[in-house]
């Protein structure tokens with residue numbers, strides 16, 4: 001999906017995270033960092049997606065409920081500012097579920113089956129034929145989330161591109177039915193690390209796969225994760241020339257190290273030979289420790305005051321609830337149902 005130049009005007013931003021675990025480095029570099037800077041210029045809503053979290057966890061709902069405040073603490077710890085960003089809880093916004101019902105009538109099973117992200121998630125979760133209906137249809141509920149706020153810009157990882165395409169298809173169908181523009185199409189905002197791999201390089205870093213370095217990771221956990229990181233298997237001796245492509249240490253250095261010129265120099269050195277994996281890992285570890293230390297400390301402070309986190313979520317949900325009712329009214333009207 002084409003990514004256009006953002007920031008031409010004031011955008012409406014909507015993003016969210018499933019409450020399926022604490023947030024990790026993939027969230028940080030794929031979306032959270034952008035949200036932090038965007039919030040000062042644009043209208044931003046962030047959804048803690050508890051209902052979407054349940055679509056593959058209904059047998060274990062505490063996994064979702066116990067992570068709601070963790071996610072809010074992660075937001076605050078990285079610099080999301082509740083006076084600038086509305087932080088809300090998906091299940092507290094009934095308009096989203098209602099919109100999902102209306103939109104469901106506009107999307108075929110065949111179209112849902114073609115969504116490549118859902119397809120690969122179904123495979124990795126080994127659902128077989130027992131795919132929960134809510135999981136299969138979650139792209140429709142994401143369309144409801146996005147359109148309820150008339151969002152135009154969505155800072156996401158690249159796994160979400162098929163969801164935005166599907167959202168825009170729904171938007172076009174709704175507008176066609178209405179005979180005028182009721183809903184807005186949205187576009188993605190990808191970062192320079194739109195799919196951070198896990199430390200073994202095998203998969204996308206994700207909460208559910210248990211392969212993540214969390215934002216609240218301890219010093220020891222960070223150190224162990226970097227030490228176990230996949231590099232270049234054919235780089236056996238320090239003096240051997242090494243491969244940078246596919247070397248996860250360099251993928252992470254590209255994603256997180258603030259000095260790009262320095263990393264370019266390291267890469268040339270590594271390719272020539274004479275630079276050991278122990279040294280590159282040490283540089284990466286220091287960079288991650290420095291970056292995560294203040295986040296970990298703030299996160300722990302926020303989690304010490306759960307009442308404050310609940311208040312932020314309550315306040316944000318109230319304002320988002322009112323906001324989302326407007327689009328619901330318009331969509332209901334298209335189907336001729338605003339009869340009283």
Ligand code: ATP
Pocket residue numbers: 015016017018019020026027029030031155156157158159160193194195196197204205206207208209
């Ligand atoms: P789950 O395993 O429960 O699906 P997740 O780790 O995939 O969790 P989500 O809540 O699904 O996280 O994703 C929230 C946002 O973070 C989305 O915009 C997604 O694209 C982005 N994101 C998640 N993981 C990564 C990653 N590894 N790299 C870049 N962006 C990511």
Ligand code: MG
Pocket residue numbers: 206
């Ligand atoms: Mg996900």
